[in-house]
Amino acid sequence: MKTQQIVQQLVLGSSSIYRRELLQRLQIPFEVCNPEIDETPLAEEGPDDTALRLAAAKTRAVAVNYRDALIIGADQVAVLEGIQLGKPFNRKNATRQLRSLRGKEVVFHTALSLFNSRTGDMQSQLIPSRVKFRKLSDRQIDNYLDREQPYHCAGSAKAEGLGIALIEHIISEDPTALIGLPLIALVGMLTRAGVEIV
Numbered sequence: 001m002k003t004q005q006i007v008q009q010l011v012l013g014s015s016s017i018y019r020r021e022l023l024q025r026l027q028i029p030f031e032v033c034n035p036e037i038d039e040t041p042l043a044e045e046g047p048d049d050t051a052l053r054l055a056a057a058k059t060r061a062v063a064v065n066y067r068d069a070l071i072i073g074a075d076q077v078a079v080l081e082g083i084q085l086g087k088p089f090n091r092k093n094a095t096r097q098l099r100s101l102r103g104k105e106v107v108f109h110t111a112l113s114l115f116n117s118r119t120g121d122m123q124s125q126l127i128p129s130r131v132k133f134r135k136l137s138d139r140q141i142d143n144y145l146d147r148e149q150p151y152h153c154a155g156s157a158k159a160e161g162l163g164i165a166l167i168e169h170i171i172s173e174d175p176t177a178l179i180g181l182p183l184i185a186l187v188g189m190l191t192r193a194g195v196e197i198v
Contacts, residue, residue: 007194008118009069013062014181018160019074022181026197035061035073047077047084048126051111056124059115066117070193073113074181078154080106085154091145094156098144098166103135106155110177114189123189127182129172131155136166 010030012023020032035058041050058073078085080101088094108129115122136144148162157163159170160179174182187197 008116009066010195011062011066011069011071013058013071013073016180018179019181022176022179022183023072023186025183026187028195028197030072033062033065035059037061039075041077041084047079047107048109048111048128050084051075051077051109052113052124052126055111055113056115056122059113059122063115063117068118069116070190070195071115071117072181072186073115074111076108076110076154076180078106078108080104087152087154088156089151091149091151094145094149094151095141097156098133098136098141099138101133101136101155102141103133105130105132107131108155108178110180110182112182112185112189114186114193116193121193123192125182125185125189127172127174127177127185129170129174129178131159131170131178132168133157133166134168140166 012030012032013035015034023030037057039054054075055073059071062071088097110127113122113124148158150156150158150163157166172178174184176183
């Protein structure tokens with residue numbers, strides 16, 4: 001059995017359990033560090049720019065504690081008809097958000113950054129996912145929120161869970177991007193940084 005030779009420490013700059021679970025799929029050792037940054041969008045900043053800026057900022061915040069590491073940062077911004085969708089944080093907001101999404105398409109802009117704190121090299125990429133929601137009834141929305149509390153998910157639906165039942169279709173070049181950590185893009189970045197996954 002091949003043993004992974006990781007030249008530098010690998011660190012996931014995230015507090016998300018979903019991103020941690022996704023990264024575990026690659027079967028390589030890594031640490032997790034919460035970047036603790038202000039995620040407020042800047043005035044006049046587009047959603048893709050916000051996502052890219054925050055993904056990179058998370059890696060740099062973690063780099064303060066890891067001087068010789070490959071640090072992964074990711075961020076996601078959801079947009080409906082030009083308006084950014086924040087995390088609902090409670091049932092009332094989630095209900096309102098899901099009602100506004102029924103029958104409509106939301107674009108999830110997922111940004112990924114890989115920062116080499118030894119060399120200062122930063123790789124970044126944006127992976128959009130287009131998600132069409134079903135024409136949900138109020139009862140369906142209530143039933144969903146009774147069973148799953150997606151209050152920390154932009155768009156108020158966990159595609160990796162029961163939220164998939166709310167979705168009519170997804171168009172994305174990377175199915176893991178919607179969950180928050182685009183693994184296809186990450187494997188490419190790690191390869192360029194000298195880390196072989198398989």
